[in-house]
Amino acid sequence: MKRFIDSFLLSLHLTTTSSAFLIHHHVRRNQHPHLKASQRRLRLHLPSSSVTLHDRFRKDSVPTFSVRKPKVLHPVENEDLKLLLLENISQEAVKALRLQGFQVDHSTKAMSEDELVQKIGSYHAIGIRSKTKITERVIKAASKLLVVGCFCIGTNQVDLLTAANSGIPVFNSPFSNSRSVAELVISEIIALSRQYFQRAFEMRQGIWNKQSKSCWEIRGKTLGIVGYGHIGSQLSVLAEAFGMRVLFYDVINIMPLGSARQVESLSALLAESDFVTLHVPELPETMNMISTEQLAEMKKGAYLINNARGKVVDIPALINALQSGHLAGAAVDVYPAEPGSNGAPFDDQLNSWSSTLRTLPNVILRHILEAQRMIGEEVSSALIRYLNYGSTIGAVNFPEVDLRAITLEQPDHIRICYVHNNIPGVLRQVNEVLSPYNVEKQYSDSRGDIAYLMADIADVSPADINKLRELISKTSANILTRLLV
Numbered sequence: 238m239k240r241f242i243d244s245f246l247l248s249l250h251l252t253t254t255s256s257a258f259l260i261h262h263h264v265r266r267n268q269h270p271h272l273k274a275s276q277r278r279l280r281l282h283l284p285s286s287s288v289t290l291h292d293r294f295r296k297d298s299v300p301t302f303s304v305r306k307p308k309v310l311h312p313v314e315n316e317d318l319k320l321l322l323l324e325n326i327s328q329e330a331v332k333a334l335r336l337q338g339f340q341v342d343h344s345t346k347a348m349s350e351d352e353l354v355q356k357i358g359s360y361h362a363i364g365i366r367s368k369t370k371i372t373e374r375v376i377k378a379a380s381k382l383l384v385v386g387c388f389c390i391g392t393n394q395v396d397l398l399t400a401a402n403s404g405i406p407v408f409n410s411p412f413s414n415s416r417s418v419a420e421l422v423i424s425e426i427i428a429l430s431r432q433y434f435q436r437a438f439e440m441r442q443g444i445w446n447k448q449s450k451s452c453w454e455i456r457g458k459t460l461g462i463v464g465y466g467h468i469g470s471q472l473s474v475l476a477e478a479f480g481m482r483v484l485f486y487d488v489i490n491i492m493p494l495g496s497a498r499q500v501e502s503l504s505a506l507l508a509e510s511d512f513v514t515l516h517v518p519e520l521p522e523t524m525n526m527i528s529t530e531q532l533a534e535m536k537k538g539a540y541l542i543n544n545a546r547g548k549v550v551d552i553p554a555l556i557n558a559l560q561s562g563h564l565a566g567a568a569v570d571v572y573p574a575e576p577g578s579n580g581a582p583f584d585d586q587l588n589s590w591s592s593t594l595r596t597l598p599n600v601i602l603r604h605i606l607e608a609q610r611m612i613g614e615e616v617s618s619a620l621i622r623y624l625n626y627g628s629t630i631g632a633v634n635f636p637e638v639d640l641r642a643i644t645l646e647q648p649d650h651i652r653i654c655y656v657h658n659n660i661p662g663v664l665r666q667v668n669e670v671l672s673p674y675n676v677e678k679q680y681s682d683s684r685g686d687i688a689y690l691m692a693d694i695a696d697v698s699p700a701d702i703n704k705l706r707e708l709i710s711k712t713s714a715n716i717l718t719r720l721l722v
């Protein structure tokens with residue numbers, strides 16, 4: 238439930254703050270030999286801009302509304318953030334990012350490593366799909382890069398560890414397809430129960446087969462959902478609307494939607510379900526989670542559906558269960574190994590059992606298509622949340638940290654975003670720097686060698702902003718310090 242509340246709050250935060258700008262002062266250690274110079278340049282510029290800043294703060298500090306609104310500001314730094322979007326990323330994403338004032342270069346093509354090394358140095362963010370590889374060499378050349386957006390589901394094309402160690406969070410689009418997958422599962426449940434593909438295949442061969450043995454409506458049948466997350470819970474609602482009885486199994490306790498019921502064990506779910514559908518992530522614990530033993534626990538004549546991850550089902554065991562007639566059919570949308578490109582064969586060289594699987598009746602074989610528009614929205618909003626507000630919620634290689642928004646009633650608050658090495662004593666150094674100020678809120682978390690601290694500081698004068706940034710970026714563990722005001 239907490240997850241639902243979190244994502245609700247997050248979307249609320251987004252819709253109320255999406256027009257806000259925050260300033261980016263970023264300092265990455267050991268990457269800019271000219272860093273000191275640019276810092277000095279900024280300080281020299283400050284007096285003039287500080288006057289306007291201060292004036293605006295004064296004006297805004299008289300609240301004329303009763304609802305607390307997030308603070309809206311403009312960058313003082315002249316350098317606009319530059320984004321490079323490759324591989325024909327959707328125009329919705331381009332629009333959303335330009336609306337934030339970012340300079341967006343859009344290309345329909347992927348880039349080779351050499352091209353990237355040449356070009357990436359001038360960009361603060363890059364958006365890619367699966368064809369562009371962000372290797373260690375590319376990351377080393379990306380002296381200004383703050384964030385990577387993968388406008389797809391997988392992130393294997395990015396060297397995630399090197400990115401994290403350079404202070405670069407990587408975002409992808411894990412949830413854009415949730416609804417689409419849930420709908421697809423409903424269609425597969427109906428198609429399986431009507432032997433739809435089998436009958437259609439026969440008709441194409443000129444065979445008239447009116448037998449309706451083992452074909453039934455899905456109303457009143459039991460659906461067992463393994464993994465009640467974004468997809469599983471959506472599916473639960475849709476299935477009940479079709480009159481199905483819904484059970485689910487999950488490793489955490491989750492409040493059921495509608496009349497669904499959580500069961501205590503996978504075995505209990507398998508024993509009662511007419512359809513079993515898998516919606517768990519790929520983890521060591523979920524590898525071959527459905528194998529010979531679990532298939533034997535399923536009801537005779539039941540169906541298995543997998544469009545979670547290829548390695549969750551032991552496919553040779555599934556083939557046995559189908560051949561013996563214990564299962565009446567299956568739908569498989571993901572495979573342990575998948576062809577690298579369109580038109581590449583799905584054969585025994587890829588998976589030793591491919592040809593056998595292809596010959597089984599009432600087995601639906603297909604593969605996943607990505608919903609590019611939804612992906613564009615999801616990933617561009619993650620990039621905006623990180624660039625403007627420092628939030629790393631949803632990053633795949635980074636500690637996930639966020640703070641609630643600074644409001645208009647807090648005009649001279651600043652936000653410190655500090656990516657650092659996860660070593661003892663760092664927070665003491667930072668807190669020493671912050672001790673003369675009022676730390677309004679602060680949160681830090683770590684993942685492996687990388688830690689990330691966000692802190693909102695009250696009553697910081699424009700002149701102090703640079704001082705703070707300089708002191709924090711000089712701490713021994715600094716990887717990247719950004720100040721947002």
Ligand SMILES: NC(=O)c1ccc[n+]([C@@H]2O[C@H](COP(=O)([O-])OP(=O)(O)OC[C@H]3O[C@@H](n4cnc5c(N)ncnc54)[C@H](O)[C@@H]3O)[C@@H](O)[C@H]2O)c1
Pocket residue numbers: 390411412414415418463464465466467468469486487488489516517518519520522523544545546570571605606
């Ligand atoms: N086929 C597609 O197009 C497509 C699209 C999106 C996601 N997916 C995949 O579908 C799966 C589910 O996606 P989601 O967005 O619902 O994820 P999610 O993270 O929202 O939900 C996953 C659920 O599985 C539960 N879980 C984890 N380990 C478990 C275990 N061992 N036993 C039982 N439950 C367990 C978690 O507690 C969580 O509730 C993921 O693997 C995802 O990669 C596939």
Ligand SMILES: *[C@@H]1O[C@H](CO)[C@@H](O)[C@H](O)[C@H]1NC(C)=O
Pocket residue numbers: 325345
């Ligand atoms: C880019 O995407 C748009 C919209 O999806 C599509 O119409 C267009 O043909 C694509 N261009 C290329 C070169 O792939």
